[in-house]
Amino acid sequence: MENMTFVLFGATGDLAKRKIYPALYNLYLDGKLPQSISVIGLGRTPLSSEDLQAQIHEALNEFSRRDVLRDNVQDFLNKFRYFIFDAMKEESYENLRAFMEEREAELGIPDNRLFYLSVAPRLIDNIVKQLDASGISRTGGWRRLIVEKPFGTDLASARELNASLKEVFVEEEIYRIDHYLGKPMVQNIESLIRPNPILQALWDHKQISNVQITASETVGVGSRASYYDKAGAIRDMVQNHLLQLVMMTAVHHERKLTSDQIEQKKREIMESINPVSDEDLQNNIIRGQYQAGVVSGKAVKGYQDEDGVEDDSTNDTFFAAKLCINNEHWSGIPFYIRTGKRMDQKSTRIVIEFKQDSDAEKDVGIVSNLLVIEINPNESVSLRVNVADHSSEKFEPTYIGFSKHPGHQPEAYERLLYDGMIGDSTFFAHWHEVELSWEWVQPILDAFANDEAPLHTYPAGSTGPDASHELIERDGFEWN
Numbered sequence: 001m002e003n004m005t006f007v008l009f010g011a012t013g014d015l016a017k018r019k020i021y022p023a024l025y026n027l028y029l030d031g032k033l034p035q036s037i038s039v040i041g042l043g044r045t046p047l048s049s050e051d052l053q054a055q056i057h058e059a060l061n062e063f064s065r066r067d068v069l070r071d072n073v074q075d076f077l078n079k080f081r082y083f084i085f086d087a088m089k090e091e092s093y094e095n096l097r098a099f100m101e102e103r104e105a106e107l108g109i110p111d112n113r114l115f116y117l118s119v120a121p122r123l124i125d126n127i128v129k130q131l132d133a134s135g136i137s138r139t140g141g142w143r144r145l146i147v148e149k150p151f152g153t154d155l156a157s158a159r160e161l162n163a164s165l166k167e168v169f170v171e172e173e174i175y176r177i178d179h180y181l182g183k184p185m186v187q188n189i190e191s192l193i194r195p196n197p198i199l200q201a202l203w204d205h206k207q208i209s210n211v212q213i214t215a216s217e218t219v220g221v222g223s224r225a226s227y228y229d230k231a232g233a234i235r236d237m238v239q240n241h242l243l244q245l246v247m248m249t250a251v252h253h254e255r256k257l258t259s260d261q262i263e264q265k266k267r268e269i270m271e272s273i274n275p276v277s278d279e280d281l282q283n284n285i286i287r288g289q290y291q292a293g294v295v296s297g298k299a300v301k302g303y304q305d306e307d308g309v310e311d312d313s314t315n316d317t318f319f320a321a322k323l324c325i326n327n328e329h330w331s332g333i334p335f336y337i338r339t340g341k342r343m344d345q346k347s348t349r350i351v352i353e354f355k356q357d358s359d360a361e362k363d364v365g366i367v368s369n370l371l372v373i374e375i376n377p378n379e380s381v382s383l384r385v386n387v388a389d390h391s392s393e394k395f396e397p398t399y400i401g402f403s404k405h406p407g408h409q410p411e412a413y414e415r416l417l418y419d420g421m422i423g424d425s426t427f428f429a430h431w432h433e434v435e436l437s438w439e440w441v442q443p444i445l446d447a448f449a450n451d452e453a454p455l456h457t458y459p460a461g462s463t464g465p466d467a468s469h470e471l472i473e474r475d476g477f478e479w480n
Ligand SMILES: NC(=O)C1=CN([C@@H]2O[C@H](COP(=O)(O)OP(=O)(O)OC[C@H]3O[C@@H](n4cnc5c(N)ncnc54)[C@H](OP(=O)(O)O)[C@@H]3O)[C@@H](O)[C@H]2O)C=CC1
Pocket: 009, 010, 011, 012, 013, 014, 015, 016, 042, 043, 044, 045, 085, 086, 087, 088, 117, 118, 119, 120, 121, 123, 148, 149, 150
């Protein structure tokens, strides 16, 4: 890997502490950082480099998946410098350029520069313009830009944001983070199907009856009401993570695909998803909001009573939909997606349900085969099969599969940061996917904004509103 400067905008922020520093440390432990790297943390808070290093050390103690090793942590921390920086002030950039160049000279490294924007979206336009104007992004080496979510708040703002990034960077240099794409089991979908002809042969509408994608959470809005009450589940989870899971599930891997081919296939899938019609808005889209209830044995407030949430908020904390991909492989197969906060369990999973011809044998316990890909918090793949129980002359559903142990393998941010450093954008969200995802959700955003869709409530700690069960039961299935 080439030596580089890693410029972290938002070095004093929550994401840096919880995800970025632990990811960098674990890459360091695995020998996956460049031999020589200058990491420059930026923020307005007046800190010295030693202060930042102390904060990072603390963050590692709290959030690293592996123990912090006394004998090497200082070597890791020495790579960091802090620079007091206000993204809205022009002079900050001139000073940053000098600081960065000085450090590059001190370490004898080329001007390969990776800019990580872990800051509020409202700052991004100015940062990118100033990086260009100050010459910071005009490097003799390579330059890359990692952008955090949310990428816009609707189709128009996403296009605007993209246009301002494109004034300075080309698509190949822009890495839009969607941390679900960094999750090991999501990255493993291809390696699960392609080398296994038995699964490849099953991966289409002839064998599959429906696909279900769930991302349920037990947490509520927490301290993020100012953002979440405007975003809702649709912007927070659906436009990005859930639609990415749809694309990753629906891609066909007849052979090993290059990054560009995967990008093209994902784009084709998004283009093949039926646009949301008025009929869908009435029947196939479910908006929900949690009420008071009990989660993991603890009484919790309803959404409207959460700190920072408007009293009469109609914001969606739950979303479910049925969508169809109109291509040769998936035509006629419903994809059901759902996500919600304050549900009964934390679970992100993809369930592929296979067709079952033996309706007549339901009374002896025969059920459809399922392929269950558990993404989070457990990482496993299992296949539900019917096994005869000779004593009762009935069949028992039995799961065969394997599990991985989270904590023993690199987490999403480690994988994505590493990919960003080596210049592999396979598991980042490319512009066309992002734009097409916004195009798909835009009619839903409009309907929610105009209160044209019913708001179903559900008790915290439940499996979501009844309407989301009716959505799937109408087609003769149930959420697995
Ligand atoms: N936290 C999370 O779990 C997730 C966050 N994200 C995204 O990551 C980004 C960062 O989030 P998060 O860390 O939570 O946010 P925080 O509010 O915790 O941190 C914001 C950071 O931005 C810096 N900042 C704010 N204004 C300026 C400015 N004018 N000039 C320079 N720096 C500035 C702050 O530094 P200072 O105050 O020192 O200036 C701070 O380091 C956001 O886009 C968010 O949507 C995405 C997924 C999850």
